Amino acid sequence: MGSEKKSRLPAIVATVVAVPVAVVAGIAVFNAIAPEADADPAREDLSPVSVTVPELSEDAAVVCLALTATAPDAAGGLHARPVEGGAGAAEAVMAYGDPATVATCGVEPVAVEDTALVYKLNGVCWYSDEAGLEWTTLDRQVPVGVSVPEANEQPVDVLNDLSTVIADKVPASAESPTGCA
Template identity: 35%
Template sequence: MDRTTRTAALWATIVAVPVAVIVALVAISALPDAEPEAAPSSGAPRPVPTTPVEMAAPTLGTDETVACRALTSQLPVTLRDLPQRPVSAGPEQNVAYGEPAITVACGGDQPSFLATDLVYPLSGVCWHATETASGSTWTTVDRRVPVTVTIPKDYESPGQWTTEFSATIASTLLSREDVPTGCRS
């Protein structure tokens, strides 16, 4: 072998070996781990306090009590990744989720609002929203038994959280005959 051929072979080896090592390392890093670490599930409930959420429990008539028990029995145990929490009063009419707590209160007085106020037909239920210092309160305006959902400011898009309850409310609670104009299809 002449000197030129040997020099070329030496340079080819000097270049090829590191390139081969780099390609091997990239290929190995792209392979899945044999035993992947358990990643936390995005759907796993967040840790929340076990103390009851403070809620009022107004006295309900017989029909309201039956309707509210039917509703609360159908509400999910977990709302997205927020687990249900105990409530201080009226577990047959009140439900709470997460920390800070999103609350659902069934029964009570029909909401009053101006005819010019916006109402939101969301997923089969018509809601009236009121902004508060701590968040927003959404109340059904098309059900014989009203339902109020309170969404703390910590949660974005409160209307989207409210729709989580719409299908259950629509299938459980009877509609009123005198619904606001904005609720009619």
């Protein structure tokens, strides 16, 4: 009976050592493959975004309201955020994600040369600054501008989703650069 206790001792020691090692290894593997907590949409900051509201004519205000009233709940995988900035903010401006990508209906039109590089996305013609952070529609009666933070590596994803509703709600203008055809 004494030799029976001695033969179990190595097994017990091995178990006492192996279980904590396995737990630590499991935690290490989980942390290596688990998504970052910042990528969790539930942790995304969806508080109101302070915006500047453009001065709109009565006709432009009606168009912008039609646009914002049918805006998607998400654009480019970014969740919609409320906006604040005075009267008319929610009727003319939309915000998505953290940091916020801000789309403003009724911005000043952008004049571009006919040879300028333009982008046709889901039926809407866009022009961008060199950095790709400021985008403006070129072929709409009421121009829409989108400011994209540098952290957003794929602004085209947001623009594609917004272009669908812009094409539907903001009438096309009679004139646009040749690259928009």
